[in-house]
Amino acid sequence: MAKSILVTGGARSGKSLLAEQLTLQFGQPAIYVATAQAGDAEMAARITDHRSRRGDGWTTVETPLALVQTLRDTDDGSPRLVDCLTLWLSNLMLAGADWGGEAADLAASLPALQGPVVLVTNEVGAGIVPANALARDFRDAAGVVNQRIAAACDEVWLSVAGCPMRIKPQ
Amino acid sequence: MAKSILVTGGARSGKSLLAEQLTLQFGQPAIYVATAQAGDAEMAARITDHRSRRGDGWTTVETPLALVQTLRDTDDGSPRLVDCLTLWLSNLMLAGADWGGEAADLAASLPALQGPVVLVTNEVGAGIVPANALARDFRDAAGVVNQRIAAACDEVWLSVAGCPMRIKPQ
Amino acid sequence: MAKSILVTGGARSGKSLLAEQLTLQFGQPAIYVATAQAGDAEMAARITDHRSRRGDGWTTVETPLALVQTLRDTDDGSPRLVDCLTLWLSNLMLAGADWGGEAADLAASLPALQGPVVLVTNEVGAGIVPANALARDFRDAAGVVNQRIAAACDEVWLSVAGCPMRIKPQ
Numbered sequence: 001m002a003k004s005i006l007v008t009g010g011a012r013s014g015k016s017l018l019a020e021q022l023t024l025q026f027g028q029p030a031i032y033v034a035t036a037q038a039g040d041a042e043m044a045a046r047i048t049d050h051r052s053r054r055g056d057g058w059t060t061v062e063t064p065l066a067l068v069q070t071l072r073d074t075d076d077g078s079p080r081l082v083d084c085l086t087l088w089l090s091n092l093m094l095a096g097a098d099w100g101g102e103a104a105d106l107a108a109s110l111p112a113l114q115g116p117v118v119l120v121t122n123e124v125g126a127g128i129v130p131a132n133a134l135a136r137d138f139r140d141a142a143g144v145v146n147q148r149i150a151a152a153c154d155e156v157w158l159s160v161a162g163c164p165m166r167i168k169p170q
Numbered sequence: 171m172a173k174s175i176l177v178t179g180g181a182r183s184g185k186s187l188l189a190e191q192l193t194l195q196f197g198q199p200a201i202y203v204a205t206a207q208a209g210d211a212e213m214a215a216r217i218t219d220h221r222s223r224r225g226d227g228w229t230t231v232e233t234p235l236a237l238v239q240t241l242r243d244t245d246d247g248s249p250r251l252v253d254c255l256t257l258w259l260s261n262l263m264l265a266g267a268d269w270g271g272e273a274a275d276l277a278a279s280l281p282a283l284q285g286p287v288v289l290v291t292n293e294v295g296a297g298i299v300p301a302n303a304l305a306r307d308f309r310d311a312a313g314v315v316n317q318r319i320a321a322a323c324d325e326v327w328l329s330v331a332g333c334p335m336r337i338k339p340q
Numbered sequence: 341m342a343k344s345i346l347v348t349g350g351a352r353s354g355k356s357l358l359a360e361q362l363t364l365q366f367g368q369p370a371i372y373v374a375t376a377q378a379g380d381a382e383m384a385a386r387i388t389d390h391r392s393r394r395g396d397g398w399t400t401v402e403t404p405l406a407l408v409q410t411l412r413d414t415d416d417g418s419p420r421l422v423d424c425l426t427l428w429l430s431n432l433m434l435a436g437a438d439w440g441g442e443a444a445d446l447a448a449s450l451p452a453l454q455g456p457v458v459l460v461t462n463e464v465g466a467g468i469v470p471a472n473a474l475a476r477d478f479r480d481a482a483g484v485v486n487q488r489i490a491a492a493c494d495e496v497w498l499s500v501a502g503c504p505m506r507i508k509p510q
């Protein structure tokens with residue numbers, strides 16, 4: 001049975017490095033499933049940074065929206081690292097897609113996959129309530145997605161200042 | 171002796187569901203002590219959502235300000251779920267009340283109650299420092315309230331992506 | 341060998357009190373290394389509050405920028421409490437200094453110190469992504485500094501609602 005792992009944490013808390021290590025425990029070659037699009041300079045720099053750190057042994061697939069289908073299409077036994085769910089949610093919301101249905105599909109599909117999947121997400125709900133209604137909606141949606149995917153995963157990790165804490169199972 | 175439990179976490183982190191489960195371990199009927207007022211559409215929708223999930227076996231008391239008195243008035247042995255302290259603090263501050271004194275009263279009253287109490291609160295201090303002075307004051311006050319009530323409670327739980335972590339006692 | 345400890349958490353989460361307790365386990369007199377400058381009323385009030393709580397047995401050194409040098413200058417075996425790295429980073433960025441180089445210097449210097457050091461920092465990356473580019477840069481930098489110093493420290497603690505969690509080593 002597939003192993004599915006969720007890695008969460010704040011910005012720059014060491015999530016991606018932890019997720020890479022958790023992915024590589026399943027062997028190589030591994031597939032980096034990027035939900036980002038290099039649409040602006042900041043994001044392009046971040047993608048380049050991640051790519052140079054990962055080095056050889058990885059192939060990259062970009063999938064801003066069709067994440068569930070991409071996980072099925074790449075399900076040849078290779079470990080996959082999905083980076084990240086928060087950006088995927090943002091892409092879905094911007095595209096006017098049914099993000100709740102997509103998240104439910106993802107949660108339902110994880111146990112049926114052959115190969116392991118490590119998913120990165122972000123903690124965005126531990127600051128002050130945003131003044132902006134759209135930001136509040138996004139924050140709520142991100143929390144809902146995190147809960148649904150965490151419930152479907154075999155393991156959940158929280159990274160704080162680069163220190164990994166396994167929070168499911170404890 | 172009464173059992174008092176604090177449940178904290180970010181927005182949509184699974185706090186309310188965890189708090190309901192912790193409350194029901196003390197049996198039913200249970201009392202849902204709501205500090206929210208259905209003053210706007212967002213809040214009304216949230217209250218309805220919580221109410222439909224809880225189902226039978228619960229009665230609801232609304233107490234935007236007089237939380238300590240309400241806990242004394244309902245102290246017939248039934249378990250109580252207070253949802254939530256952050257909104258209570260916000261109500262107190264908007265009313266110009268002495269929130270520090272109220273929080274100290276609540277902390278002092280918890281050990282003297284006959285029935286168990288589970289209190290929900292929010293993590294609001296792990297984002298960037300707010301530019302707005304009122305938001306900074308609220309964030310500081312919320313942190314102070316969380317510390318005071320946590321110190322008075324027998325147990326404290328942190329919910330992250332729906333995964334419960336008991337942080338007191340560890 | 342010196343013991344270096346990082347204490348992190350959100351605003352008003354009990355970090356400073358925990359850091360004081362961890363510092364005093366190494367004995368007294370202890371040195372409070374303040375990176376704050378009493379430049380505005382809010383900060384002055386906070387410094388006074390901390391100072392009155394700590395009481396006797398502490399001396400205070402203010403070092404808004406030259407933290408690494410101050411730690412060498414005070415390395416007579418006394419325990420030191422650095423409060424806090426987030427403000428130090430902010431001071432460095434405002435001064436146009438090479439904060440990345442400074443953080444690397446600090447990380448490298450910790451194992452070579454004779455006396456113990458407890459460093460306080462802040463979780464600032466678990467809220468919604470800030471709309472403001474400067475705030476995003478600061479949030480990213482704070483996360484990078486936290487990871488680097490955490491990696492160099494023997495222990496890392498996370499404080500939530502005044503409840504201490506040791507997250508390194510677990």
